[in-house]
Every structure is written in C-alpha cells, then in structure tokens.
Amino acid sequence: MRILVTGTNGLLGQKLVALLRNQPEIELVATSRGPNKLAALYPEVQFLSLDVTSKSEVSRLIAQVQPTHLIHTAAMTNVDECELNREACWLHNVTAVEHLVAACEAHHVHLTFLSTDFVFSGEQGPLAEGALPAPVNFYGESKVAAEEIVQASRIPWAIVRTVLVYGTAHNYGRTNIVLWVRDSLRAGRHIQVVNDQFRTPTLAEDLAQGCWLVARQHATGIYHISSDELLTPYQMALRVAAYFQLDTSLISEVNASTFSQPAQRPLRTGFVISKAQQELGYQPHSFDEGIALLAKQVK
Template identity: 75%
Template sequence: MRILITGSNGLLGQKLVVLLRQQPGVELIATSRGHNKLAELYPDVRFVPLDVTNPQQVERVVAQEQPTHLIHTAAMTNVDECELNREACWQQNVTAVEHVVAACATYKVHLTHVSTDFIFSGEEGPLAEDAIPAPINFYGESKLAAERIVQASHVSWAIVRTVLVYGTAHDYGRTNIVLWVRDSLRANKPIKVVDDQFRTPTLAEDLAQGCWLAAKHTASGIYHISSSELFTPYQMALQVADYFQLDKSLITRVDGSTFSQPAKRPPRTGFIITKAQQELGYQPHDFWSGIALLARQTA
C-alpha cells in the first residue's frame, strides 16, 4: 500500500504519520502546506509540500507519487473562523475536496475523507451513520457539501466522521478541551464550561486508527469514529481535573447562552460506533484512558 496523507502538520495528520510509518507494507507520503513540522522527528518519512486548494498542485502530486490510498485530513476546522471567513472556509473544505476527488478519480486512488458531527442539527444523539444531516453553522454546511462531492464521485471512497477531537501534537498552536482545562486549572485560572451540549469525545490516536482501518480495508461507505461515552464539556472538565488532581472549584458550570460565539453549536451529537467496531475492528479508548495517554505524552 502507498498512502498519501493531506494535512500532515495538523493534529490528526501527525498522529497518522506516527501510526502509518510503523505499519509493515505501507509506503507513506506526508503532505501539507508550508514546511514539514515533523522533519526532525521523523526524517525517514517522505514529505511533499501541497496546498490542496491548488488544483494543479493536487493533480501533479498525486500523479508523481502514485498512491493507492489517500487520507484527506486537510481542512479549516475552527468553527467560528469558518462562520466569519466563509470564502476561505469554502475554498479549504469544499473546493479542495473537488480537486482531491478529481485526482483520485484520474489515478484510481481509494479516498478516505474526514468529516464531522457538525453536519447534524444536534436535536438528537448519539447518531448512527444513516442519521439525516441538517447543519446549523457554516462549517457544518461546508463539510456536508464536501461529503456530497465525495459520495457523487466515481472514486472508491470511505467517509470517516468524528466528534470533538483532543490530543497533543508537535509544534501545534491550537488547544482542545483536555489541554485547555488542564492548563487553565494549573494556572489557577477560573473557567466556565458548558453543561448543555453533549459529545462523544475522540482521542486523536483513535481517529488516526479509524482512518487507517478504513484505508487498510479499502472500506466503502460512512463510518462514525469517536469514543462511545457521551459527556458534556463540563463533565469532561471534571474528569480532567480529577485525573490531574487539580482544583475543581475553579470550574463553573454554565449553559451555551453564556458565550456569544459567531457560530451556533449543535446541542446534542455524539456517535453510535457499532458499524466501525464490527466492520473495521475499531476499538477506541475511554475518556479516562485518553487523558492518561495525553498526560504521558506531555509529561
């Protein structure tokens, strides 16, 4: 197998590089915009610069590298930024997918495309793969449009949807629920955390595992990849405080109306992951074990 990853500098992309470079029989090509953040850590991994919004670059790189499988992780994922910068969001999340799909069709490459729970309205959850999408923010609209491009194409494809990804990465500026809570409490900083939204949080290593399994099996169709435990962010924050033995009294429980964010959040998503478990052999960490893994990596 020859697997090309887009977005290899991102959180998921980095976890895929770590995972796939260890797999026997896998030749790995990492691609991302800008310089290779993992060059010093993994000099053995082939890296090719790639801006997925440039159709000529996408076509040239796929033609040159001749992958058998492509895992498309590159995307604009900051939900509020997507709401405020819709043109950039559409370019990165939709137009780029058109370019990737076109190249995969030309060179007969299996595509694993990463999507999100934010394509759903959040009126009911946890959700199975056949739930009806109805996004309530522009990020969700862009990711649903991308899914439809993939589904309407003539390529061999799998769509991997995920929920609230957390983890730690090298030279990576963005935070997530676990790091934010831990670092705030360590700094003795009070935080407000919502208790009226529900998610099945996903360890980045588990999402990488789900993407690898979809590619490995040349899977076809949609797969929900997350943990199986449904929590509110407030409940997650309490677990983070407990794990790191930090002061829970600094955590104030609030509802979503406390924050004025540009993009609406779906109140209740989370995934039913039975299909991925049965068809792909996917086995996620529970949240406590995920925190423990992150703690070891950042010790």
C-alpha cells in the same frame, strides 16, 4: 500499498504519520502546506509540500506519487473562522475536495475523507451513520457539501466522521479541552464550562487508527469514529480535574447561551460507533484513558 496523507502538520495528520510510518506493508507519503513540522521527528518519512486549494498542484502531485489510497485530513476547522470567512472556508473545505476527487478519479485512488458531527443539527444524539445531515453553521454546511462531492464520485470512497478530537501534537498552536482545563486550574484560574452540549470525545490516536483500519481494509461508505461515552464539556472538565487532582471549585457550570460566538453549535451530537466496531474492528480508548495518555505525552 502507497498511502498519501494530506494535512500532516495538523493534529490528526501527525498522528497518522506516527502510526503509518511503522506499518511494513505500506509506503507513506506525507503532505501539507508549508514546511514539514515532523522533519526532525521522522526524517525517514517522505514529505511533499501541497496546497490542496490549487488544482494544478493536486493534479501534478497525485500523478507523481500514484498512491493507492489518499487520506484527506487537511481542512479549515475553526468553526467561528469558517462562519466569518465563508469564501476561505468553501475554498479549503469544498473546492479542495473537488480537486482531490478529480485527481483520485484520474488515477483510481481510494479516498478517505474526514468529516464531522457538525453536519448534524444537534437535536438528537448519539447518531448512527444513516442520520440525515442538517448543519446549523457554515462549517457544517461546507462539510455536507464536500461529503456530497465524495459520494457522487466514481472512486472507492469512505467518509469518516468524528467528534471533538483531542490530543497533543508537535509544534502545534491549538490547545484541547484536556490541557486547557489542566493548565487553567493549575494556574488557579476560574473557568466556565458548558453543561448542555453533548459529545463523544475522540482521542486523536483513535481517529488515526480508525482511518488506518478503513484504508487497510479498503472499506467504503460512511463510518462514525469517536469514543462511545456521551459527555458534556462540564463532565469532561471534572474528569480532567479528578485525574490531575486539581480544585473543581474553580469550574463553573454554565449553559451555551453564556457565550457569544459567531457560529452556532449543535447541542447534542455524539456517535453510535457499532458499525466501525463490527466492520473495522475499531476499539477506542475511554476518556479517562485518553487523559492518562495525554498526561504521559506532555510530561
């Protein structure tokens, strides 16, 4: 079993490398654009540079590696950036998927594609896999378009949708809700956190485990991978403050209309994960367990 992972410089990609490098039954090939951020941590892992927006690069690399499975994590995921730079968003989130699907079809590769709760309108949740997509921003539109390309392909495919992923990564510029709340409160800063958006937050390690379960079992279809706790960001912030014994009076409860952002966010998503639990054996951490794990990792 030879697994090729795209986007291994990103949060999920790094967690997949950490997980899959220890699986004796597989050969792992890591790919990302730019230098390998994990070279010093995992020098034994084969790394190849890949720009997924280049059709020729994708075609050549898949032909060279001949993977049995491909887990595609590379994407443009900054929701506001996608709204403001739609051409770049489409190139990275849709055109790149066209290239990968074509290469996978040519070499009979099982494809796992990462998608998002932002394919939904946010009118109701938690949502099961059969819910109809109706995105409210361009990032969601790009992911729906990519999902449709994958579903129309002639290869065994799986779509893994996830929600509000948090975790730590090596040499990674972006923060997450746990560390943002902890660091802000430790610095004595007042923060405003929304109370009218609902999500099932996903520990990055859990998402990596879900992707591995899909690949290992050659699963096909759509799977919702997240936690099973429906929380608002405000509730999450209170949990973080409680764990680190920080001052909750610094946290102000506001609604989403307080913030002016280029991209609209769906108000209520979150996932029903019973399909992944029953078919894949997926078992996520609780949010409190996720906080504890992050605290240990960044200590």
